[in-house]
Amino acid sequence: MSYVIDPPAQPAVAVHGAAAKFPVRRIFCVGRNYADHVREMGNDPKSEPPIFFTKPADAVVANGAAIPYAANTANLHFEVELVLALGKGGADIPADKALDGVWGYAVGVDLTRRDRQAEAKKGGAPWDAAKAFDNSAPIGEIVPVASGSHLGEGRIWLAVNGETKQDADLADMIWSAPEIIAHLSRSWTLQPGDLIFTGTPAGVGPVKPGDKVECGVAGLPTLRFMIV
Numbered sequence: 532m533s534y535v536i537d538p539p540a541q542p543a544v545a546v547h548g549a550a551a552k553f554p555v556r557r558i559f560c561v562g563r564n565y566a567d568h569v570r571e572m573g574n575d576p577k578s579e580p581p582i583f584f585t586k587p588a589d590a591v592v593a594n595g596a597a598i599p600y601a602a603n604t605a606n607l608h609f610e611v612e613l614v615l616a617l618g619k620g621g622a623d624i625p626a627d628k629a630l631d632g633v634w635g636y637a638v639g640v641d642l643t644r645r646d647r648q649a650e651a652k653k654g655g656a657p658w659d660a661a662k663a664f665d666n667s668a669p670i671g672e673i674v675p676v677a678s679g680s681h682l683g684e685g686r687i688w689l690a691v692n693g694e695t696k697q698d699a700d701l702a703d704m705i706w707s708a709p710e711i712i713a714h715l716s717r718s719w720t721l722q723p724g725d726l727i728f729t730g731t732p733a734g735v736g737p738v739k740p741g742d743k744v745e746c747g748v749a750g751l752p753t754l755r756f757m758i759v
């Protein structure tokens with residue numbers, strides 16, 4: 532095969548304990564998925580189906596990076612999330628089979644232009660400018676399921692310059708990993724290489740140049756990056 536321009540590089544994420552990398556096909560993300568206030572108000576967090584959006588595969592940024600403050604925003608926000616890395620795909624996957632397709636887990640941050648998102652929500656416009664920009668998906672090393680077990684509970688946290696901003700438990704997710712995969716696979720035929728960012732708990736906030744961000748999920752390697 533020859534191409535009229537150089538083909539783009541394959542985006543990929545480091546794998547814990549391995550030299551080989553995980554190739555990224557697509558990045559799916561779940562909208563608000565932690566029930567902190569919904570449940571205590573007596574409402575059913577599952578009364579509405581989950582909301583999905585995407586980022587381009589080449590939005591991934593490796594652990595330890597210096598990430599330029601994004602263009603076209605004055606309110607760049609962090610959102611720490613558990614990330615699922617799919618090794619098998621499929622359509623109409625039942626929830627009780629969904630974890631069979633999860634190759635590994637990582638910690639990621641869904642960087643968000645909150646000002647652009649507010650405009651999009653107000654105007655009923657797409658979220659791409661708010662979510663799908665360059666370097667918007669820093670992600671730590673993927674830990675293969677083969678070296679551990681599936682993650683359904685455990686601490687998820689994020690700190691900026693050593694100050695804890697987000698601190699919750701995966702058990703508080705409205706939609707569990709198997710339920711997310713089941714829902715996604717009704718609208719997309721999932722494929723090996725797909726990443727799924729599973730939503731963020733309360734405590735999101737802004738970063739500015741010079742800030743050092745550290746975040747983690749119990750049992751996974753810590754993700755660190757700096758905004759420059």
Ligand code: MN
Nearest residue numbers: 610641730731
């Ligand atoms: Mn998010």
